[in-house]
Amino acid sequence: MPNSLRPSWSSSIQPNLEHLITLSDDVGVIQHATEDIPNRATGYCTDDVARALIVVYQKLLLDPRDADALRLAPIYLAFLQDAQLPDGRFHNFMGYDRQWLDCVGTHDSVGRALWALGFGMRHAPRATWRRLCKRLFNKGLSAIDWLQYSRSQSYAIIGLAHASHASIADIELPAYSEALRKLAGALKARFEATCGADWEWFEDIMTYDNARLSEAMVRAGTALGDEDIQAIGLRSLAFYTRVTIEDGIFVPIGNEGWYPRGGPRARYSQQPLEAVSLTDAALAAYEATGEAEFRNMAQLGLDWYLGRNSRAIAMANGGGCLDGLNESSVNLNMGAESTLAYLSAAYSLAAAVRPSTKVVIGSVPS
Secondary structure (H helix, E strand, O other): OOHHHOOOHHHOOOOOOHHHHHHEOOOOEEOOEEOOEEOHHHOEEHHHHHHHHHHHHHHHHHOOOOHHHHHHHHHHHHHHHHHEOOOOOEOOEEOOOOOEOOOOOOHHHHHHHHHHHHHHHHHOOOHHHHHHHHHHHHHHHHHHHHOOOHHHHHHHHHHHHHHHHHOOOOOOHHHHHHHHHHHHHHHHHHHHHHOEOOEOOOOOEEOOOOHHHHHHHHHHHHHHOOHHHHHHHHHHHHHHHHHHEEOOEEOOOOOOOOEEOOOOOOOOOEOHHHHHHHHHHHHHHHHHHOOHHHHHHHHHHHHHHHOOOOOOOOOEEOOEEOOEEOOOOEEOOOOHHHHHHHHHHHHHHHHHOOOOOOOOOOOOOO
16 A cells, blocks of 8 residues: 555544434434434334444443443343344344334344344453353354354354454353354355456455455454465455555445446445444454554545545544435435444544554454
8 A cells, every 4th residue: 555545543533422322212222313313213223232332342442431331331232132032033123112023133133243242242341241241142152053144144253253252261162163163164155156366255246344254254264263264354355445445545335236246336325334344354454464554444444434435525423424425415314323333443443553452353452
């Protein structure tokens, strides 16, 4: 990466939790907003509450005395506890009346719940919280074989990597390693089935939350000591960034058509979750290799929120984030997914600039 494209690490910031507090109540996080006002009619979802739990644990790792994060963390964890089904899977959608609206959640929501719980096992500041995370996580392991899609598998892999790190001396570690190897093996098979000279990816189309697949493979390879798995993560990340970084600016795949193999790539509507995915995947690669170019790459994800994007528009607004970047407009709503993406990217980068700090991918160091 040329020197002119190398970001200044002094630009890393720690946004406040003000908008997340606005979106939250004593149940969880309201999914959507009308501009900066929570839209209660949209209720809650496990997807967003799992993200929120990770974010407040990140915040507490940066500032262990943050009163707002200390208050919100048990609310979010209690939501996941209530969401878990007897078979280990999770509900996803809950109405504002606190009634579950589904029989079982989506594959992605189950994967994200496992990710958040594994993260909590490793980084929750209180022993009581870590124990509950572990109990829910272990129960959720029975859902691993049910996860059939690359993103849900990737989310679970990230959670398993955190859980493995938290359980070095525990009897559960062999079970975590076995699950990691099974899911990473499935992603490896996807990659090998579609990879070619012109396409080094896991599927024949790039859709949403793309860099999570690369991150998952890097993290799985690191946790398992498997160089082949890790190499697929690094190789796919290199391909992804060749597609999405243009003149030092991150231009994620838009959801108006995605990017099919051999076809045109959509440039809009760009979604905020893509930028934090790049940041986390790049930090995973930096953790694995120690190569400084990945730290710089990670900053480009955060920069997208701050206005270094294809339209030079700041998406971050205080502690919130606009919901989407379009070709001729922006989505002025600031819902949970976009806000949590921005907060998570910022907290990860805030940790990365600390001297003698070891980066924890998708999080901050313990």
